[in-house]
Every structure is written in structure tokens, then in C-alpha cells.
Amino acid sequence: MEKTVEAAAGGESAAAYGRVWDMLVQARAGYLAGVSPYYDELFDEVAQRARRSGSLGKGDIAALTVWKRLTAQAPWAAELMGLPEAEVRAVTGRAVAAVRDTGVPRGEAARAGRRVLLELPGFRTGDALASAVLTAAAPGRMAVYDRRVQGALDAVGLTLTAAPGRYGRYLGLLDDLLRHGGARAEGWTARDVDTALYWAGGASAQQP
Secondary structure (H helix, E strand, O other), X not given: OOOOHHHHOOOOHHHHHXXXXXXXXXXXXXXXXXXOOOOOHHHHHHHHHHHHHOOOOHHHHHHHHHHOOOOOOOHHHHHHHOOOHHHHHHHHHHHHHHHOOOOOOHHHHHHHHHHHHOOOOOOOOOOHHHHHHHHHHOOOOOXXXXXXXXXXXXXXXXXXXXXXXXXXXXXXXXXXXXXXXHHHHOOXXXXXXXXXXXXXXXHHHOOO
């Protein structure tokens, strides 16, 4: 059982949530001030196409690889490009449907979508690219995960291990934060939280 904000606080949940939200609000402001407002244009284009088609193709995955600044030099890229477009879209279509299923909790939907993507090369280990794909599939519901996000979670004492099912647990953790953020969480999406964590994780990585 991984540590929630409440558990991390040893029962002093209100104070713990307050400390985390102090960090999130400050980091989100830093992100908005420090990142170009045009940076997400490519992501938004992919999300719009996914909304219309209900799936993502090889070109969409390639675009998100660039957007996330990941390398496409690994063998998985050639393996993925060697698959028929229809096969890739059949898999991503099922992942899209899973994360858009509002009949289940956010974390459960994330886990289901992540499990589907395991069928494709490039998605069998790690969650950075997979989380980008799933977030493009449901921008208002999902969130991106990467090493900087992990660093921010570690810095505030929230445990998120690399054990199987990490992406689902990550979304469950964000749900927990959004539910207990009070007035400061109003208007925030899971994606807003992930950008704040991303920014905070970069700041903590630069500390001695």
C-alpha cells in the first residue's frame, strides 16, 4: 500500500495537504511563467485528432515522442513503425475507450488504458510515453508522468514505486490531491497538477 498524503502526514492530513498544495500552487505559477504558451500546440493537435478519430496512429505517437523530448533511437521505434497503422489504431482505440470511461474511478481507468498499451512496442516499460498518449486521449482526465514528476513526489514524501500498475496508482494519487485541495484545487485538472509536479521536480533536481 503506497503512501497517500494523509499517511505521509502521520494523521495530520490537513497540514500535509496544505504543504503539498503550497508547493503545487507555486510550481504551477512557475510553469506558466517559464514555459512558452505555444509549447503544447503539438500535444493539442494530437489530442484534437484523437478526439475526432477515437484512436492514435503512428504519426501521433511520433509527435508525442518529440513533444515529450524522448529518444526514438531505441529498437522499439523501428518495431512500432513496422506495424500496420490499422493494428496500432486498433490497440490505441481500446486504450482511448478505457481512459474515457467515466463509469470507473480515474485511477482504474488509467490502469486499464496503460494495460492495453503494453501490446505495442515502446510501451512495455516505463510510463512517460504511455502517459502522454493516454493524456492526449483524455486531456481533461489523465495526466503525464515522468522522472521529474517522480522527483517532486519524492520531495514531498509521497511514495510511488515502479511496481506494476504505477500509472494507475499515480492517477489515484492525483485524485486524492484534487479531492482534498479545498478552494485551491478549484478549476485544477489532473494535467494542471502534473505540470506543477513537473516544474517542481526540475527545481528539486537542480538543488545540491
